[in-house]
Amino acid sequence: MTLLRIDASIQGPRSASSALADLVVAEFAAGRPDEAIRTRHIGADPLPSDVWATAVGANFTPEASRTPEQVAAQALAKELAGELVAADAVVLALPLYNWGVSQHVKTWIDLAIAGAPTGTRLLDGTPTVLVVTRGGGYGPGTPKEGWDHSIGYLRRIVGEVWGADLTVIERELTLARVSPAMAGLVELADSLQQQAEQASREAGRALAAHLDAEADAA
Numbered sequence: 001m002t003l004l005r006i007d008a009s010i011q012g013p014r015s016a017s018s019a020l021a022d023l024v025v026a027e028f029a030a031g032r033p034d035e036a037i038r039t040r041h042i043g044a045d046p047l048p049s050d051v052w053a054t055a056v057g058a059n060f061t062p063e064a065s066r067t068p069e070q071v072a073a074q075a076l077a078k079e080l081a082g083e084l085v086a087a088d089a090v091v092l093a094l095p096l097y098n099w100g101v102s103q104h105v106k107t108w109i110d111l112a113i114a115g116a117p118t119g120t121r122l123l124d125g126t127p128t129v130l131v132v133t134r135g136g137g138y139g140p141g142t143p144k145e146g147w148d149h150s151i152g153y154l155r156r157i158v159g160e161v162w163g164a165d166l167t168v169i170e171r172e173l174t175l176a177r178v179s180p181a182m183a184g185l186v187e188l189a190d191s192l193q194q195q196a197e198q199a200s201r202e203a204g205r206a207l208a209a210h211l212d213a214e215a216d217a218a
Contacts, residue, residue, distance in 0.1 A: 001032070001035050001036070001088040001089075001211055001214075001215075002035065002036045002037070002038055002086060002087055002088055002089075003025070003028060003035055003036070003037045003038070003087065003088065003089045003090070003091065003207070004038050004039075004040075004083055004084065004086075004087035004089070004090045004091070005021060005025060005037060005038070005039045005040070005090075005091045005092075005093070006039075006040050006041075006042060006090070006091070006092050006093065006094070006108070007021060007039070007040075007041045007042070007043055007044070007093045008041075008042050008043045008093065008094045008095065008101075008102055008104050008105045008108075009043045009093065009095050010043045010044075010097075010102070010104075011095075012044070015093075015095070016095065016133040016171060016174040016193075017093040017094065017095040017131050017132070017133040017171075018093050020093065020131045020133070020169060020171065020196055020197065020200045021091050021093035021129075021131050021200070023197055023200035023201050023204060024091050024129050024131070024169075024200045024201075024203050024204040024207070025037060025091060025204060026204060027200075027201050027202075027203075027204025027205045027207075027208065028089070028091075028204040028205075028207045028208045030204075030208070031204075031205060031207075031208025031209065031212070032208045032211055032212070035088075035211065038083065038087070040083070042104040042105065042107075042108050043102070043104050046103075046104045046107070047076070047080075047104065047107045047108055047111060048107075049103060049107050051072075051073045051076060051077075051107075051111060052073075052077075052107055052110040052111050052114060054069050054070055054072075054073035055070070055073035055074050055076065055077040055111060055114040055115070056114050057070060057073075058070035058071065058073055058074040059074070059114060074114075074115070076111060076115075077111045077112065077114040077115030078115040078116075079115070080108065080111050080112040080115050081112045081113075081114075081115030081116040081120070081122055082115070084112060084122040084123055084126075084162070085116070085120075085122055085123075087123070087126060088126065088211060088214070089126065089127050089128070089207045089210065089211060090123060090126055090127070090128040090129070090164065091128075091129045091131070091207075092128065092129070092130045092131065092154075092158065093131045094130065094131070094132055094150070094154060095132065095133045095134070096132060096133065096134040096135070096148060096150045096151075099147045099148065099149050099150075100149040100150050100153070101150045101153060101154065109157055113161075121161075121162055121163035122162045122163075123158065123162040123163055123164035124162075124163040124164075125163060125164075125165055126163075126164050126165060127164075127165045127167070127206070127207055127210045128158060128164035128165060128166050128167070129167045129168075129169065129200075129203045129204075129207065130154060130155075130158055130166060130167070130168045130169070131169045131171075131200065132150065132151055132154065132168065132169070132170050132171075133170075133171045133172075133174050133196075134148060134170070134171070134172045134173075134174065135173070135174050135175035135179075136172065136173065136175065136182075137172050137173055137185070138172065139172070151168070151170070155168065167203050167206070169196055169199045169200055169203060170196070171192055171193060171195075171196035172189075172192055173185050173188060173189035173192055174189070174193075176188075176189035176190075177189065
């Protein structure tokens with residue numbers, strides 16, 4: 001069995017989303033130490049943004065007429081789709097950038113969709129933990145309420161289009177300790193961090209338990 005982890009942060013070791021994903025994976029690994037963990041960091045190693053159009057074009061071009069670029073693009077798209085289909089559990093660490101998903105995430109999603117037949121549920125029933133972090137606050141009554149255009153989109157794609165058995169972990173105010181304008185929110189931010197960390201640990205244990213149950217039923 002395999003756990004697939006996708007990270008999209010551009011913050012390197014300072015990444016709040018990756019830190020939460022680390023907790024999920026650590027708990028999973030503690031419960032299922034022999035499982036393979038496959039990782040892809042699309043923030044540190046971005047997918048080429050122009051490949052998606054080439055892959056789509058290849059899907060509408062007879063195989064014998066495809067250019068080398070189309071062949072390569074379609075191969076990458078099929079690889080990404082195949083990673084999702086083959087995974088027994090998935091952890092996605094996808095932070096909010098500029099009020100939406102980053103270009104890295106959008107390219108990855110578009111390519112994965114292009115790499116499988118139309119309508120394929122790439123994560124059909126697969127237990128999936130989606131970690132979303134936000135630097136500011138976007139809850140009801142805040143100045144930025146309604147500005148988060150990522151979480152609804154990700155729920156739609158991962159949970160509905162791809163069919164994942166989805167658990168969502170959200171952490172806000174990740175910039176409170178580095179932004180002077182947010183100094184008054186540090187205590188709340190620390191509380192939200194603790195809650196997200198606890199939820200991440202629980203999600204990791206749940207993933208391991210899910211695979212235990214599958215193994216017992218096999």
